[in-house]
Amino acid sequence: MRIRSKSRETRLSxxxxxxxxxxxxxxxxxxLLVAILFTFGTTTPRFLSxxxxxxxxxxxxxxxxxxxxxxxxxxxxGVDLSVNDTANLSALTAALTLKHVSHGGSVAVGWLxxxxxxxxxTGLLCGTLNGILIGYLDVPPILATLGGMTLYRGISIAVTGxxxxxxxxxxxxVVGRGTVFNIPVPFLIFLGIYAAMxxxxxxxxxxxxxxMVGINAxxxxxxxxxxxxxxxxxxxxxxxxxxxxxxxxxxxxRSVAYEYGTQVYIVFALLITNLAGVTAGxxxxxxxxxxxxxxxxxxxxxYSRFMTLPxxxxxxxxxxxxxxxAVLVFAQLLKRLRGKS
Numbered sequence: 001m002r003i004r005s006k007s008r009e010t011r012l013s014x015x016x017x018x019x020x021x022x023x024x025x026x027x028x029x030x031x032l033l034v035a036i037l038f039t040f041g042t043t044t045p046r047f048l049s050x051x052x053x054x055x056x057x058x059x060x061x062x063x064x065x066x067x068x069x070x071x072x073x074x075x076x077x078g079v080d081l082s083v084n085d086t087a088n089l090s091a092l093t094a095a096l097t098l099k100h101v102s103h104g105g106s107v108a109v110g111w112l113x114x115x116x117x118x119x120x121x122t123g124l125l126c127g128t129l130n131g132i133l134i135g136y137l138d139v140p141p142i143l144a145t146l147g148g149m150t151l152y153r154g155i156s157i158a159v160t161g162x163x164x165x166x167x168x169x170x171x172x173x174v175v176g177r178g179t180v181f182n183i184p185v186p187f188l189i190f191l192g193i194y195a196a197m198x199x200x201x202x203x204x205x206x207x208x209x210x211x212m213v214g215i216n217a218x219x220x221x222x223x224x225x226x227x228x229x230x231x232x233x234x235x236x237x238x239x240x241x242x243x244x245x246x247x248x249x250x251x252x253x254r255s256v257a258y259e260y261g262t263q264v265y266i267v268f269a270l271l272i273t274n275l276a277g278v279t280a281g282x283x284x285x286x287x288x289x290x291x292x293x294x295x296x297x298x299x300x301x302x303y304s305r306f307m308t309l310p311x312x313x314x315x316x317x318x319x320x321x322x323x324x325x326a327v328l329v330f331a332q333l334l335k336r337l338r339g340k341s
Contacts, residue, residue, distance in 0.1 A: 025277040029290035036294060040301035047304060054184055058177070058252065060296035061186035062087075065245040066265055067272030067292055068197060068285070069238030074273045075283040076214045076231055078134060078141035080238045082148035084265040086126040087246035088258055089152040094119035094247060095165045095256040098172065107169040116175075119250075120243045126152055127239020131232030156258035164257040168250065176251020186248045190289075193244065198285050210234060215281035267324075271295055274328060298323060 201207035275291035
């Protein structure tokens with residue numbers, strides 16, 4: 001009994017240390033977010049305005065949902081490089097469904113819901129395939145998801161012939177461009193999914209098992225945790241999140257293309273994971289949301305500030321690249337501080 005008590009105390013102490021570090025990361029990100037808003041607000045005309053707020057909150061949902069999925073994979077010592085192509089393929093299945101059932105550019109609400117369910121099912125299948133390869137066949141995550149990325153993109157190209165699917169019914173724009181009390185619908189979806197994931201990761205058995213698998217899969221196995229099932233579930237959730245992002249992108253653009261986002265969104269998802277300080281067994285989802293907002297505000301701010309000036313594209317890319325390097329350095333410094341604490 002004494003040994004079990006000590007083990008439990010040790011586990012609790014590790015959990016408390018992890019929570020303290022994650023809270024500290026969130027506070028740092030919140031401070032960085034305020035500093036960025038103040039900088040662009042004082043140097044860029046109309047940056048602190050409702051139109052800019054709407055642009056930022058609408059677009060951050062897309063990269064944010066992919067980033068949340070990437071963070072889940074990272075937490076169990078994995079990675080999901082297929083999030084962007086899963087999103088595009090999921091949106092494509094929804095778009096083709098709508099094209100087939102629409103009449104004169106309009107579609108019934110029931111069919112719109114069906115198309116969204118088909119998109120989510122597609123994302124779930126993509127995530128399941130990744131999960132089987134990684135969790136049950138022991139394929140390295142980077143190879144499995146790289147192969148999945150290529151496969152899902154290849155399917156999209158084969159189905160569309162490399163052409164965009166445009167002219168979707170106007171109703172799809174409700175998800176991508178609609179507002180509720182002047183708050184963009186994509187942002188509300190993002191916040192709703194964040195709240196659900198916060199509860200799952202911090203207050204359910206699955207969240208605890210996922211953390212155990214991330215810290216030590218073998219130890220989790222001997223503790224009675226089916227780590228293979230947990231890993232597959234993580235990638236299935238990542239696929240669902242990517243599909244939700246694809247639905248939002250389809251609504252915003254009223255079109256679907258296999259090349260939308262490509263490597264840019266994958267880089268954003270990885271940056272969110274690094275900036276939020278996600279490590280094996282530790283995932284501060286609030287920090288991930290703050291990291292998403294920080295990156296989206298920076299991207300929009302740099303574009304607004306420099307793209308209209310002579311040589312703007314050069315300065316935009318230079319400063320953006322400089323910040324990306326700074327993010328990686330920042331993440332490593334905090335990781336070392338965490339190791340010393």
